[in-house]
Amino acid sequence: MSTHDEHGHDHHEGSYLTPRGGFLSTVWAWMTTVDHKKLGVMYLAAILTLFFVGGVAALAVRTELYSPNREVTREITRDDGSKETVTEITGQLFNAGTVISKPVIDSEGRALATDGKPLEEEIVGPDGTVTRRTRPDAKPLVEKERVYTLASGNQTYNRLMTLHGAIMVFMVIVPSIPASLGNFFLPIMIGAKDVAFPRLNLLSWWIYVAGSIFAVVSVIAGGVDTGWTFYTPYSTMTDADHWRVVFMIAGAFILGFSSILTGLNFIVTVHKLRAPGMGWFDMPLFVWALYATAIIQVLATPVIGITLLLLIFERLFHVGIFDPRMGGDPVLFQHFFWFYSHPVVYVMIIPGMGIASELIGVHAHKKLFGYRSMAYAVLGIAAVSFIVWGHHMFTAQGELAAAVFSAVTFLVAIPTAVKMFNWIGTLYKGSIQLNTPMLYALSFLFLFAIGGLTGLPLATLSTDMHLHDSYFVVAHFHYVMMGGTIIAFIGGIHHWWPKMFGRMYNEKVGILGCLLVFVGFNVTFFTQFFLGTRGMPRRYASYVDEFQLLHQISTIGSYILAIGMLVHLLNFVYSLFNGPKAPPNPWGGLTLEWTTESPPIEHNFHHEPLVTHGPYDFDDVVPPHRSPEEFPLPEKPADAH
Amino acid sequence: MSAISTHSATETTAKTPRWARTRHAHHFRSHEEEFDACKLGMWLFLTTEVLLFAGIFVAYAIFRAKYPEAFSKGSHHLDWRWGGLNTVILLISSFTIAYSIRNAQTNNQVWLRRNLLITLICGGLFLAIKFIFEYGPKWAEGKRPGNLFLYPGAENPHEPIWWSIYYSATGIHASHVVIGMALIFWLYIRSLKGTYGPKHYTGVEVVGLYWHLVDLIWIFLFPLLYLIH
Numbered sequence: 001m002s003t004h005d006e007h008g009h010d011h012h013e014g015s016y017l018t019p020r021g022g023f024l025s026t027v028w029a030w031m032t033t034v035d036h037k038k039l040g041v042m043y044l045a046a047i048l049t050l051f052f053v054g055g056v057a058a059l060a061v062r063t064e065l066y067s068p069n070r071e072v073t074r075e076i077t078r079d080d081g082s083k084e085t086v087t088e089i090t091g092q093l094f095n096a097g098t099v100i101s102k103p104v105i106d107s108e109g110r111a112l113a114t115d116g117k118p119l120e121e122e123i124v125g126p127d128g129t130v131t132r133r134t135r136p137d138a139k140p141l142v143e144k145e146r147v148y149t150l151a152s153g154n155q156t157y158n159r160l161m162t163l164h165g166a167i168m169v170f171m172v173i174v175p176s177i178p179a180s181l182g183n184f185f186l187p188i189m190i191g192a193k194d195v196a197f198p199r200l201n202l203l204s205w206w207i208y209v210a211g212s213i214f215a216v217v218s219v220i221a222g223g224v225d226t227g228w229t230f231y232t233p234y235s236t237m238t239d240a241d242h243w244r245v246v247f248m249i250a251g252a253f254i255l256g257f258s259s260i261l262t263g264l265n266f267i268v269t270v271h272k273l274r275a276p277g278m279g280w281f282d283m284p285l286f287v288w289a290l291y292a293t294a295i296i297q298v299l300a301t302p303v304i305g306i307t308l309l310l311l312i313f314e315r316l317f318h319v320g321i322f323d324p325r326m327g328g329d330p331v332l333f334q335h336f337f338w339f340y341s342h343p344v345v346y347v348m349i350i351p352g353m354g355i356a357s358e359l360i361g362v363h364a365h366k367k368l369f370g371y372r373s374m375a376y377a378v379l380g381i382a383a384v385s386f387i388v389w390g391h392h393m394f395t396a397q398g399e400l401a402a403a404v405f406s407a408v409t410f411l412v413a414i415p416t417a418v419k420m421f422n423w424i425g426t427l428y429k430g431s432i433q434l435n436t437p438m439l440y441a442l443s444f445l446f447l448f449a450i451g452g453l454t455g456l457p458l459a460t461l462s463t464d465m466h467l468h469d470s471y472f473v474v475a476h477f478h479y480v481m482m483g484g485t486i487i488a489f490i491g492g493i494h495h496w497w498p499k500m501f502g503r504m505y506n507e508k509v510g511i512l513g514c515l516l517v518f519v520g521f522n523v524t525f526f527t528q529f530f531l532g533t534r535g536m537p538r539r540y541a542s543y544v545d546e547f548q549l550l551h552q553i554s555t556i557g558s559y560i561l562a563i564g565m566l567v568h569l570l571n572f573v574y575s576l577f578n579g580p581k582a583p584p585n586p587w588g589g590l591t592l593e594w595t596t597e598s599p600p601i602e603h604n605f606h607h608e609p610l611v612t613h614g615p616y617d618f619d620d621v622v623p624p625h626r627s628p629e630e631f632p633l634p635e636k637p638a639d640a641h
Numbered sequence: 642m643s644a645i646s647t648h649s650a651t652e653t654t655a656k657t658p659r660w661a662r663t664r665h666a667h668h669f670r671s672h673e674e675e676f677d678a679c680k681l682g683m684w685l686f687l688t689t690e691v692l693l694f695a696g697i698f699v700a701y702a703i704f705r706a707k708y709p710e711a712f713s714k715g716s717h718h719l720d721w722r723w724g725g726l727n728t729v730i731l732l733i734s735s736f737t738i739a740y741s742i743r744n745a746q747t748n749n750q751v752w753l754r755r756n757l758l759i760t761l762i763c764g765g766l767f768l769a770i771k772f773i774f775e776y777g778p779k780w781a782e783g784k785r786p787g788n789l790f791l792y793p794g795a796e797n798p799h800e801p802i803w804w805s806i807y808y809s810a811t812g813i814h815a816s817h818v819v820i821g822m823a824l825i826f827w828l829y830i831r832s833l834k835g836t837y838g839p840k841h842y843t844g845v846e847v848v849g850l851y852w853h854l855v856d857l858i859w860i861f862l863f864p865l866l867y868l869i870h
Binding site (some may be wrong): 187191192194196197198200260264265268271272273274296299301303305306307308309313314317319320321323326327328329332336387475514603 | 666667668669675677678679681682685686688690692694695696697699700703704707708786787788789797799801802803805806808809811825
């Protein structure tokens with residue numbers, strides 16, 4: 001603990017990473033810390049671990065799709081000339097089988113009870129007739145057997161796919177940037193010592209851990225095959241006698257609380273704790289993005305809360321609200337679900353946009369083009385996000401509703417395009433440094449443009465009739481979620497790595513990893529646009545032979561992508577132990593985090609910072625800790641006065 | 642304990658009440674800033690609560706439009722007198738918790754504690770009426786949600802949906818009453834130590850806001866479930 005004198009200055013000014021005391025007390029200090037930086041680092045570790053798990057599941061799914069799952073019946077000729085038809089299953093690498101219970105039969109063909117005696121007894125009535133009946137209190141003895149069929153293989157595929165989707169959405173992408181980089185940098189970037197409610201932040205972290213444990217326990221118990229969307233009525237009926245589906249839903253419900261509390265904390269922090277001199281339009285765009293994200297988190301997540309709660313009631317008590325057999329409405333579930341899950345798409349992408357703005361501004365070393373329009377654009381996207389949920393159900397609603405939802409969906413393109421052109425405008429005549437963060441920012445622009453533009457045919461009713469539920473949709477949202485958010489996330493980790501851990505990573509290895517990821521990603525997912533337009537439906541373990549070549553290309557691409565990720569992982573691990581020490585401001589950034597030490601001291605700043613310039617005023621300010629020789633100010637044109 | 646209320650903050654440190662010794666957290670610039678931040682945080686949280694219940698209200702509206710007959714028949718099984726009594730009880734509790742904030746501001750420690758205790762008792766009474774006179778008998782008669790519905794005198798095939806909505810809405814509300822009571826109990830324990838006073842009543846204020854919301858949701862649930870036929 002640090003102490004304060006009457007001016008509130010720190011006496012203890014070591015880095016936040018410096019351990020105090022022995023190993024166990026250090027671990028305890030981290031587990032109970034209210035320091036936003038430590039919480040951000042713990043989130044980062046947890047999210048990257050789960051990203052690895054979800055990624056392995058994705059690789060398993062892709063590997064399975066290398067060849068179609070199929071039951072082939074063919075005639076074989078034996079050595080003695082006799083012919084026989086055999087049925088075999090092809091193209092399955094993963095088949096966990098299904099456990100079936102069958103009654104144990106004794107040598108006389110009678111079913112046995114758990115006490116080893118026959119289950120039924122004979123009763124001789126007074127008139128001599130013999131009737132058989134099950135003994136009261138006797139339970140049938142069953143043995144469990146695991147059988148491997150085409151159906152069980154397909155079920156394994158469904159569970160791996162759900163595992164991938166649920167982990168990546170609820171545990172990785174939604175919290176990824178806000179909870180890790182956001183937690184770490186939002187307070188520093190506005191010049192605060194911490195978030196507004198540090199203990200709530202700790203609570204939010206432990207809720208995240210609890211929710212993840214629920215989901216992981218569900219996976220260990222056999223997994224869920226509903227898809228991450230939990231559509232009713234299937235999700236209320238599948239594995240009806242098992243608790244693991246309820247556990248997975250409860251996990252998502254609990255994770256929602258974590259999301260709400262983080263968002264609430266960020267909103268209050270931005271409102272109340274900005275440093276003196278920092279007005280709303282002096283905030284870095286990453287902070288603007290996190291603010292818009294937090295608004296969506298706070299306003300949308302409660303709706304998924306009540307939806308999942310009702311789904312749990314449905315499974316446990318069969319309340320019938322979503323059950324058509326009892327007069328309930330399964331489409332109501334879809335409305336509830338997408339009322340949250342569409343805005344949450346922007347919870348995923350807006351922080352990525354914020355990071356892209358930082359990376360492009362700092363590494364092109366140029367004043368960001370159209371700063372105010374960028375801030376308004378993220379707020380605009382956040383606002384529009386709430387009225388477009390119906391485009392996930394074009395086929396499950398009336399024509400008028402579908403037309404309206406289609407029209408408002410196109411509105412999203414306007415603020416998004418504003419941002420896109422502003423980024424490109426910033427790059428124009430900038431002093432671009434092609435390092436790893438910048439390459440990731442460029443990848444983001446390229447991939448997100450494809451992801452965004454392929455959203456338009458999906459928002460158009462007539463083309464969507466062909467493309468919905470096909471691989472085109474899969475490719476589209478992977479271009480946005482992975483090509484947008486995850487790419488920006490990795491770029492952001494590289495950008496802030498020296499600040500977070502005080503070490504530089506190897507630039508050449510980083511660039512190599514970035515190129516592998518970029519190539520692998522495009523090979524994997526661009527192929528899927530072709531698969532989709534040719535009619536390959538999503539979510540299937542099997543397919544017709546015509547699709548096999550494209551599926552194989554896509555699978556190989558996913559391996560290249562995985563290798564690229566591993567290169568980054570090794571680079572980071574090496575940097576943690578052997579990387580050269582990082583200076584306070586390695587990139588020449590102007591935002592407040594570059595004014596502190598790398599890594600920052602426990603209370604972020606030695607003195608409360610006073611903000612005197614905008615976050616991207618590269619034309620007027622020499623970056624802190626750097627000399628004018630390294631970052632000369634541009635010459636003003638003669639008629640500037 | 643009543644002696645605390647007569648002390649002024651200027652006397653010796655040992656006798657200074659806790660509320661006067663409370664300092665704002667290190668990352669805020671002043672006590673006022675901390676108080677404002679906590680209030681803003683609670684208002685945001687209340688927004689999330691409103692949206693949570695909005696889901697239930699939407700489900701109510703949709704199924705009411707779909708099966709008006711079942712909802713009309715179903716609501717006749719509810720006794721408006723119990724619902725009305727519970728409404729009065731919650732309104733009284735809302736008054737007492739609002740008054741407890743005033744008591745903290747005027748440093749009336751005795752009535753601060755009494756008002757918190759009355760609020761707590763009102764919450765308990767609400768739950769007792771709900772469970773003993775409403776849930777209990779109805780459950781016993783078989784008026785249960787969904788598949789559990791066993792009531793032989795049902796006049797409409799969709800009455801189970803009505804009971805599903807009724808139990809979900811009032812059940813989730815009741816769980817909020819329990820959470821609110823836990824928070825008020827925590828306030829009461831802390832108020833025994835003299836934690837709240839004119840310069841520090843953030844806890845009472847934000848829990849009070851939460852309790853008002855719990856009350857407000859009931860004000861909407863009561864007519865929708867009990868009064869509209």
